[in-house]
Amino acid sequence: MAGTLFDKIWDSHVVASRSDGTVLLHVDRHVLHDLGSNIAFAKLNKAGREVRCPELTVAAHDHIISSAPGRRDDTYAEGAPFAKALRENTARAGIRLFGLNDPLQGIVHVVAPELGVALPGVTLACGDSHTCTVGGIGALAIGIGTSELEHVLATQTLILRRPRTMRVRFDGVPGPGVTAKDMILCLIGRIGAKGGVGHAIEYAGDAVASLPVEARLTLCNMSIELGSRIGMVAPDDTTYEYIKGRRFAPEGELWDRALAHWRTLPSDPDATFDREVVIDATEIAPHVTWGTSPQDVLPIDGRVPDPEALGDAGARTGAQRALTYMGLTPGTPLDGIPIDIAFIGSCTNSRLSDLRAAAAIVRGRKVAPGVRALVVPGSTSVKREAEAEGLDAVFRDAGFEWRESACSMCAGVNEDRVGPGERCISTSNRNFEGRQGPGARTHLASPPMVAAAAVAGCFTDVRRLGN
Amino acid sequence: MEKVSRIAGVAAPMMVDNIDTDAIIPVPWMTKADVDFGQALFANWRYQDEAGAVDRPDFILNREPFRGARILVAGTNFGCGSSREHAVWALLGFGIRSVIAPSFSDIFYENSCKNGLLAVSLPADAVADIGAKLDGGDAGLEMTVDLEACTVTGPDARTRPFDIDPARRTALLEGLDEIGMTLKDAEAIAAFQARDRDSRPWIYQAGFNA
Numbered sequence: 125m126a127g128t129l130f131d132k133i134w135d136s137h138v139v140a141s142r143s144d145g146t147v148l149l150h151v152d153r154h155v156l157h158d159l160g161s162n163i164a165f166a167k168l169n170k171a172g173r174e175v176r177c178p179e180l181t182v183a184a185h186d187h188i189i190s191s192a193p194g195r196r197d198d199t200y201a202e203g204a205p206f207a208k209a210l211r212e213n214t215a216r217a218g219i220r221l222f223g224l225n226d227p228l229q230g231i232v233h234v235v236a237p238e239l240g241v242a243l244p245g246v247t248l249a250c251g252d253s254h255t256c257t258v259g260g261i262g263a264l265a266i267g268i269g270t271s272e273l274e275h276v277l278a279t280q281t282l283i284l285r286r287p288r289t290m291r292v293r294f295d296g297v298p299g300p301g302v303t304a305k306d307m308i309l310c311l312i313g314r315i316g317a318k319g320g321v322g323h324a325i326e327y328a329g330d331a332v333a334s335l336p337v338e339a340r341l342t343l344c345n346m347s348i349e350l351g352s353r354i355g356m357v358a359p360d361d362t363t364y365e366y367i368k369g370r371r372f373a374p375e376g377e378l379w380d381r382a383l384a385h386w387r388t389l390p391s392d393p394d395a396t397f398d399r400e401v402v403i404d405a406t407e408i409a410p411h412v413t414w415g416t417s418p419q420d421v422l423p424i425d426g427r428v429p430d431p432e433a434l435g436d437a438g439a440r441t442g443a444q445r446a447l448t449y450m451g452l453t454p455g456t457p458l459d460g461i462p463i464d465i466a467f468i469g470s471c472t473n474s475r476l477s478d479l480r481a482a483a484a485i486v487r488g489r490k491v492a493p494g495v496r497a498l499v500v501p502g503s504t505s506v507k508r509e510a511e512a513e514g515l516d517a518v519f520r521d522a523g524f525e526w527r528e529s530a531c532s533m534c535a536g537v538n539e540d541r542v543g544p545g546e547r548c549i550s551t552s553n554r555n556f557e558g559r560q561g562p563g564a565r566t567h568l569a570s571p572p573m574v575a576a577a578a579v580a581g582c583f584t585d586v587r588r589l590g591n
Numbered sequence: 592m593e594k595v596s597r598i599a600g601v602a603a604p605m606m607v608d609n610i611d612t613d614a615i616i617p618v619p620w621m622t623k624a625d626v627d628f629g630q631a632l633f634a635n636w637r638y639q640d641e642a643g644a645v646d647r648p649d650f651i652l653n654r655e656p657f658r659g660a661r662i663l664v665a666g667t668n669f670g671c672g673s674s675r676e677h678a679v680w681a682l683l684g685f686g687i688r689s690v691i692a693p694s695f696s697d698i699f700y701e702n703s704c705k706n707g708l709l710a711v712s713l714p715a716d717a718v719a720d721i722g723a724k725l726d727g728g729d730a731g732l733e734m735t736v737d738l739e740a741c742t743v744t745g746p747d748a749r750t751r752p753f754d755i756d757p758a759r760r761t762a763l764l765e766g767l768d769e770i771g772m773t774l775k776d777a778e779a780i781a782a783f784q785a786r787d788r789d790s791r792p793w794i795y796q797a798g799f800n801a
Binding site for chain 2: 146159163176179241245252268271274351352374382385417438442537
């Protein structure tokens with residue numbers, strides 16, 4: 125029977141089907157971090173239970189840590205107890221930790237693919253909603269809460285209900301200056317912040333097939349902003365080339381066997397999905413958000429919408445509330461709105477290709493007066509590679525801060541905060557009220573768009589700056 | 592998990608769509624020593640300062656009788672965003688035992704079920720009607736959510752049925768220990784892994800500790 129990529133991975137991981145409609149799904153890879161795991165370990169210990177498969181588990185130290193050069197566990201003081209707990213819990217259980225001084229340290233969803241921890245066809249769970257990122261290499265990656273995390277630690281399985289499937293096809297190839305971030309923002313604007321609830325999404329079409337793996341990770345990253353716990357791209361030669369030679373990727377005969385398996389995974393041509401969405405990628409412009417939900421998004425040549433013009437009462441109230449919080453007036457052109465902060469980082473857009481794309485805009489230019497601009501690479505490896513190419517110098521010369529890898533300003537989890545009323549254009553994934561700090565005003569955009577705004581001092585159509 | 596069956600008490604209307612988990616509990620409040628998560632609930636909306644020392648008097652949960660609310664009535668896609676289970680713990684810590692909304696995010700819903708917070712979906716027009724009655728206050732502010740009967744009784748005493756997956760209902764009513772139940776399948780898990788090790792050996796030979 126014809127199956128989708130999702131069906132094939134799901135079906136081959138079912139340990140037991142229960143009469144109540146749930147399945148016990150095997151978890152091939154469990155990824156932990158400092159913010160999400162300590163309470164689960166404490167509960168596990170209290171119940172007298174053991175970690176069942178430490179050999180299938182890794183941990184990274186990424187959330188509550190300083191991004192300051194020369195940082196230690198306690199540079200951001202509130203993170204120190206979390207760092208200690210993470211070290212002790214992983215050591216006791218025999219789990220590999222990519223800790224602060226480890227050259228393999230980085231944001232969980234950056235390091236999992238980068239190190240070959242995540243592979244096509246694996247099921248991967250992590251106590252973080254952006255785990256869907258990792259679907260970009262053809263894995264079934266799912267974000268979980270603390271109770272589910274404890275369940276995976278104890279059993280190496282999850283109790284799940286099968287989601288419906290959705291295919292989003294991006295036809296054609298987007299124009300210059302348009303990135304995977306713009307594709308996903310456009311989709312969220314189109315189908316809304318709950319448009320994907322209850323679904324596992326597969327992204328397909330010419331525009332997706334032509335994306336490098338890092339951009340596919342960006343695309344899948346914001347699936348959760350549609351309400352989907354799972355976003356995926358079918359593995360192909362681009363994927364295999366990306367994975368080969370990664371630190372924990374299979375080698376030799378194992379590689380050959382794995383590759384043969386991976387080639388069976390893509391959705392069959394006659395496979396059906398519960399829902400199909402088609403987007404003409406050639407019409408996508410660079411996007412930027414204006415409100416407090418990722419669905420509040422428009423092309424850069426748009427204007428701040430007028431809530432009065434919205435038909436639905438709920439949408440009208442929501443838009444009014446968002447504009448009050450964001451300090452914006454209806455009708456204002458997005459192009460030209462002044463900024464205070466430009467942030468390049470997060471599991472959405474902090475990989476080497478993101479930094480290269482931003483640096484191409486920044487090169488030979490200066491950060492606008494009064495703007496704070498910072499780059500927080502997604503992993504220590506990304507940072508080293510960027511430095512080897514001289515990208516750090518490009519950013520520093522322009523007036524950017526060049527910091528250590530961490531989740532940082534994406535979620536206001538360390539000292540990198542946006543102050544009350546400050547306006548930040550950010551390559552991250554959530555523009556929620558207070559996300560980057562109490563009263564912070566966040567606008568989501570691609571790395572080139574953030575770089576362009578940093579040098580212009582305001583939102584700017586990156587296509588005008590060119591390379 | 593504590594058993595859940597019937598929740599009755601004051602209901603607070605927060606008729607905003609897409610109330611996200613960063614709003615329900617901001618990250619800095621998840622890492623403060625000596626702060627219980629109930630104090631952290633809606634911290635950015637509830638307090639004027641970052642320490643949480645000064646209330647915003649206009650925020651609904653700072654007003655009587657809503658300080659003692661047991662039920663929250665909210666807009667669509669409640670709990671979207673981060674997977675933090677702390678959002679559920681913050682609601683429970685405050686005293687909220689049930690949230691009624693047209694829809695919930697998948698992870699928040701799962702987290703609610705795992706902790707005995709009763710997340711009830713009703714049609715959008717029903718939630719809007721209940722919200723309007725609570726806002727007006729004329730009909731009273733008391734509601735009942737009955738998991739045995741699968742009904743919600745509004746402030747105007749109108750009773751509406753709601754749907755819930757039977758397995759979830761049982762788990763909530765009986766306060767089941769899911770990990771304990773799954774561990775009864777330990778042999779099935781071991782058998783799966785033994786088979787899988789033969790067909791996909793690369794999964795088990797990654798050598799993370801090597």
